[in-house]
Amino acid sequence: MSPLRRRLLFGIPLAVVVVGGAGFYTILRRMQEDDYDPHALPSPLIGKKLPAFVLPGADGMQGFGNTDLAAPPKPMLVNWFASWCVPCLQEAPMLMKLAKSGLEIWGIAYQDQPGNLANFISANGNPYTRLAADVSGLTAINWGVYGVPETYLIDKQGIVRWRYAGALTDDVVSGTLLPLLQQYA
Amino acid sequence: MRKFILALALLPALAYAQMVTRDGVTLTPGQEARAEDIGSQLRCLVCQNESIEGSSADLAKQLRVIIRQHVVAGDSNKSIMDYMVQRYGIFVLLKPPFIPLTWALYASPFVGILLGFFGFWLVRRAKVEAPAPLSEADARRLDELLK
Structure with a gap:
């Protein structure tokens, strides 16, 4: 057996194990740091305008449709949430903080009961300038x-630039959202 | 005559008895079979390794209703699939389409086979050649040792 072949026979499986191990390690580490979610999907809406819709207001607030989001004065968020959703509860303080910092956030309550929604808003605060209800879930x-x-970033042309599925955390906001807001400001 | 008219009037009911109702949509057995076929090729976005047909998630149920409404309306399988892909991306398809993004995926079995052949070739090449025949003296010594 030539030394090269001996080295190859020993080295190739070793290289496969090392590369594979490093890959799995990176995936698991990033999952732990909330940096990577294997269940997250890219949204086909990115780079496009929102589909046509009109939703009624909820909890005494004004509803909205896609035409109201056609050209916002500055980049803004549309946040889908529900009173029955636990991560939404975790995300509520972050939304309040963002709203106080001057970011425009419109909310859509997904398949919610008016009473539960009102309780949720009064208990967790209202970060939304407008609040619509999608009772059927068809929108x-x-x-x-x-x-x-789920949170969508809409730019000044009314184009969806970013979608985040899950509760907005400090890392997501400082690492992704704030740079994007600056980029599209 | 009366009986005949009554039977005639009840005929549509017979057809209705053949209809199936699934998730609140009523359709013919043929339409239901088509809807099931479409639903079983689509991924449930909530429980990501289940099909829309097999999942008990609320969203899957809603999508089953939408599929059945489209089937009843006479839409083609392709247009219903396109409806889903337009909203959820190609991830919603349990069988990924053959597009540049998935080339590596579809090539992987062939790459695996090639790597296997390469390994096989390495091992084959590595076979040690038979040593030269022993000299008289060595052969005698070997016999001595093996006694």
Whole structure:
């Protein structure tokens, strides 16, 4: 056996194990740091305008439709949530903080009861300038929403630039959202 | 005559008895079979390794209703699939389409086979050649040792 072949026979499986191990290690580490979610899907809406919809207001607030989001004065968020959703509860303080910092956030309550929604808002505060209700959940399907909470970043041309599925954390906000807001400001 | 008219009037009911109702949509057995076929090729976005047909998630139920409404309306399988892909992306398809993004995926079995052949070739090449025949003296010594 030539030394090269001996080295190859020993080295190739070793290289496969090392590369594979490093890959799995990176995936698991990033999952632990909330940096990577294997269940997250890219949204087909990215780079496009929102599909046509009109939703009624909820909890005494003004509802909205896609035409109201056609050209916002500055980049803004649309947040899908529900009173029955636990991650939405975790995300509520972050939304309040963002709203106080001057970011415009409109909310859509997904398949919610008016009473429960009112309780949720009064208990967790209201970060929303407008609040609509999607009781049937059909608008959510047209947006490709597959769970709550989901947050969409709309730029000044009314184009969807970013979708985040899950509760907004400090890392997501400082690492992704704030740079994007600056980029599209 | 009366009986005949009554039977005639009840005929649509017979057809209705053949209809199936699934998730609140009523359709013919043929339409239901088509809807099931479509639903079993689509991924439930909530329980991501289940099909829409097999999942008990609320969203899957809603999508089953939408599929059945489209089937009843006479839409083609392709247009219903396109409806889903337009909203959820190609991830919703349990069988990924053959597009540049999935080339590596579809090539992987062939790459695996090639790597296997390469390994096989390495091992084959590595076979040690038979040593030269022993000299008289060595052969005698070997016999001595093996006694």
